[in-house]
Amino acid sequence: MTRPFILSAAIADPELAVPETAATYLAAADEAGLDLLLFGEAGGRPFDAQVLVAWAAPRSQRVGLVATVPASNAHPFHVARALSAVDFLSGGRTGWSVIPEGAAEGTAEDMVGAARSLWDGWGSDTLILDKASGRYLDASKVKASNYEGPFFKVTGPVNAMRPLLGQPVLVLDDAAPIAIKDADIALVSEATADAGATKSLLKVTLDTKVEDVAALFADGKIEGVHMSLSDPLAELPKLAALFAEQVAANPGGEGDLRARLGLPLASTASNQPDGAKIPEIA
Amino acid sequence: MSKQIHLWAFLQGIGFYPTGWMHERARPEGVFSMDYYSYVARLAEKGRFDAIVFGDQLQSRGAGGRTPERMAMPTLDPMTLLTAMAAVTDHVGLVATISTTFNTPEMLAERFGTMERITGGRAGWNIVTSVHPDTAGNFGLDEMPPKETRYSNAADVVDKACELWAAMDRAGPHLNQGRPVLVQAGQSPAGREFAARTAEAIFCPAPSIEAGIDFRNDMRSRISGVGRNPDGTRVMPGLSCVLGGTEAEARANHKAIMDMASVELAIEYLSESLCCDLTSFDPNAKLPVEAILEKTLLPTADVGRMVTPAGEKGTSLRDFAMNFMLNPRGHNVFIGTPEQMADMMIEWRDAGACDGFTLQPSYMPGGLEDFVEGVIPILQQKGRYRTEYPGTTLRSTLGLPAYERTEA
Numbered sequence: 001m002t003r004p005f006i007l008s009a010a011i012a013d014p015e016l017a018v019p020e021t022a023a024t025y026l027a028a029a030d031e032a033g034l035d036l037l038l039f040g041e042a043g044g045r046p047f048d049a050q051v052l053v054a055w056a057a058p059r060s061q062r063v064g065l066v067a068t069v070p071a072s073n074a075h076p077f078h079v080a081r082a083l084s085a086v087d088f089l090s091g092g093r094t095g096w097s098v099i100p101e102g103a104a105e106g107t108a109e110d111m112v113g114a115a116r117s118l119w120d121g122w123g124s125d126t127l128i129l130d131k132a133s134g135r136y137l138d139a140s141k142v143k144a145s146n147y148e149g150p151f152f153k154v155t156g157p158v159n160a161m162r163p164l165l166g167q168p169v170l171v172l173d174d175a176a177p178i179a180i181k182d183a184d185i186a187l188v189s190e191a192t193a194d195a196g197a198t199k200s201l202l203k204v205t206l207d208t209k210v211e212d213v214a215a216l217f218a219d220g221k222i223e224g225v226h227m228s229l230s231d232p233l234a235e236l237p238k239l240a241a242l243f244a245e246q247v248a249a250n251p252g253g254e255g256d257l258r259a260r261l262g263l264p265l266a267s268t269a270s271n272q273p274d275g276a277k278i279p280e281i282a
Numbered sequence: 283m284s285k286q287i288h289l290w291a292f293l294q295g296i297g298f299y300p301t302g303w304m305h306e307r308a309r310p311e312g313v314f315s316m317d318y319y320s321y322v323a324r325l326a327e328k329g330r331f332d333a334i335v336f337g338d339q340l341q342s343r344g345a346g347g348r349t350p351e352r353m354a355m356p357t358l359d360p361m362t363l364l365t366a367m368a369a370v371t372d373h374v375g376l377v378a379t380i381s382t383t384f385n386t387p388e389m390l391a392e393r394f395g396t397m398e399r400i401t402g403g404r405a406g407w408n409i410v411t412s413v414h415p416d417t418a419g420n421f422g423l424d425e426m427p428p429k430e431t432r433y434s435n436a437a438d439v440v441d442k443a444c445e446l447w448a449a450m451d452r453a454g455p456h457l458n459q460g461r462p463v464l465v466q467a468g469q470s471p472a473g474r475e476f477a478a479r480t481a482e483a484i485f486c487p488a489p490s491i492e493a494g495i496d497f498r499n500d501m502r503s504r505i506s507g508v509g510r511n512p513d514g515t516r517v518m519p520g521l522s523c524v525l526g527g528t529e530a531e532a533r534a535n536h537k538a539i540m541d542m543a544s545v546e547l548a549i550e551y552l553s554e555s556l557c558c559d560l561t562s563f564d565p566n567a568k569l570p571v572e573a574i575l576e577k578t579l580l581p582t583a584d585v586g587r588m589v590t591p592a593g594e595k596g597t598s599l600r601d602f603a604m605n606f607m608l609n610p611r612g613h614n615v616f617i618g619t620p621e622q623m624a625d626m627m628i629e630w631r632d633a634g635a636c637d638g639f640t641l642q643p644s645y646m647p648g649g650l651e652d653f654v655e656g657v658i659p660i661l662q663q664k665g666r667y668r669t670e671y672p673g674t675t676l677r678s679t680l681g682l683p684a685y686e687r688t689e690a
């Protein structure tokens with residue numbers, strides 16, 4: 001089982017929406033070997049992150065692009081579609097973090113449930129794309145979602161495709177908790193046994209003691225670190241340097257973001273284990 | 283200076299023709315990869331297009347009944363594709379189709395405001411109210427709101443979004459264009475009235491030069507009627523094409539596209555367009571007009587106008603479907619040489635039938651390549667089309683007056 005030491009960070013600077021600045025931040029994130037970059041975070045979301053991760057897809061190489069999505073100002077149909085597209089454009093590097101941001105209790109969870117069922121309406125091997133026979137897809141692999149939650153009712157499926165990752169990597173933040181038990185990543189202020197995700201990342205600063213982090217990692221209590229950046233260009237290289245030894249000793253796997261970080265799609269999260277397969281065309 | 287031609291590339295999915303994805307120069311797998319969009323975006327910019335436009339629909343096609351197997355779907359989210367295309371280009375405008383019926387002004391304003399910022403002022407919004415009845419179910423509704431309600435709501439949504447953009451602009455970082463360029467494609471009286479009040483560019487189908495003149499004159503008088511300057515709105519009818527080195531070659535290329543059509547594809551396409559599954563009917567029997575009118579989810583009067591004449595003539599389902607696919611959306615389809623096409627475009631422009639065209643390549647990316655390589659240089663040689671972009675914003679490319687900032 002792949003067990004890399006994961007490096008994650010969040011940027012909530014409004015300048016992330018300005019192309020010149022965004023380009024330097026993304027280059028710095030890739031340079032630092034960052035695994036996940038959160039666009040916005042709870043309490044700091046001065047842009048629409050779903051749009052920015054689209055711009056970032058061709059402007060970055062390796063970093064996972066995590067859109068912070070407010071349950072109060074989004075609809076699961078639009079979110080599911082946008083993130084599916086970002087996942088194709090980034091070659092399977094998409095993540096999302098749903099925060100309530102003032103929405104009624106349960107809205108964020110409902111959004112996660114609805115989006116998952118929209119993506120799950122498409123089988124991994126739906127596309128055929130055979131020019132000779134004229135068959136574009138296998139209709140038996142497309143199913144209505146018929147999702148009905150307390151806030152969202154969606155026939156579906158999404159009128160895009162299941163993402164390459166199956167579903168984008170779902171990130172929870174304990175600063176804006178939501179009641180999801182099968183997320184992929186939890187950002188935690190303190191290591192805990194039931195963070196609600198496959199892997200937990202400890203929130204750190206540049207003053208955090210590396211030995212403490214190393215001990216928690218060795219004990220299997222955390223799988224890496226997350227830092228909220230206020231001056232990304234200055235902090236990213238320092239963050240990378242601080243944990244360089246851990247990262248070097250615990251490299252990730254090959255392939256898309258899930259494969260690299262050792263995050264298979266949870267069986268409770270999806271009706272199938274794989275992401276979309278795009279047939280090769282001669 | 284002789285009248286300049288504006289050009290938009292309308293790239294809905296895989297091209298204008300339902301058969302287009304099967305063409306040897308089509309890349310149906312490309313629509314799922316960044317490489318393809320980078321290539322297409324740079325090609326449009328090389329052709330000095332004003333903008334790339336992605337249409338959009340929010341229904342889950344066929345999910346309620348039968349999912350088509352031969353049509354190129356699904357389609358990816360337009361704003362995502364366009365924003366990524368902006369990241370690999372410097373000048374070309376990016377116009378996203380977004381529905382006012384299924385987005386709140388807050389959602390819209392935040393998404394478009396961010397897009398406007400990260401594209402450096404190249405965003406446009408094709409304002410649609412959504413028509414397809416199956417859209418409702420994806421947003422928790424049992425049925426679509428009636429058209430009048432949709433357009434009055436659209437006006438409110440646009441007003442509110444404009445207020446929100448003004449606030450975003452003041453708060454900074456600054457929006458280069460103030461707000462996205464507003465684009466519309468209304469055909470009905472309610473739709474045209476809305477466009478007259480709102481639009482800075484208008485799409486329309488215009489199958490002939492006369493239809494173009496009528497539409498543009500109608501829109502210009504409606505725009506004057508609401509106290510706006512009609513020169514501040516570009517009228518951009520749709521235009522598809524199949525080119526060839528000679529007329530005969532162009533006709534052969536067109537026939538090749540048509541010959542890829544199977545009856546099964548044609549009937550699936552007709553079923554989607556009429557909102558009623560016809561795949562279990564005998565293709566050789568008469569067009570089942572009564573069944574269509576009974577089963578369609580679209581307004582029966584609209585569908586009746588489309589199918590009743592053929593029903594009376596006794597046309598077969600096969601023939602009707604194949605014919606429908608020849609020119610599905612009432613747009614001008616040009617078949618000929620690049621020279622002839624350039625001449626036709628100039629004739630339309632000089633006759634006042636348009637300010638430019640919304641090019642809908644017959645298949646992708648081959649159809650766009652042919653146009654950019656064949657027709658653009660001729661228009662440029664004749665002095666009717668830009669060789670360089672005048673600035674960096676879509677507004678400047680369109681030659682529209684700068685956005686006027688007002689105090690809060």
Ligand SMILES: Cc1cc2nc3c(=O)[nH]c(=O)nc-3n(C[C@H](O)[C@H](O)[C@H](O)COP(=O)(O)O)c2cc1C
Nearest residue numbers: 337338379410412467468469470473485486487520
């Ligand atoms: C060239 C063109 C492109 C259009 N693209 C879209 C689209 O992408 N999505 C959509 O929902 N409607 C689209 N429409 C439909 C229009 O928004 C409008 O609903 C239609 O022209 C009928 O006019 P009405 O709404 O006034 O009845 C398009 C129309 C035209 C002429």
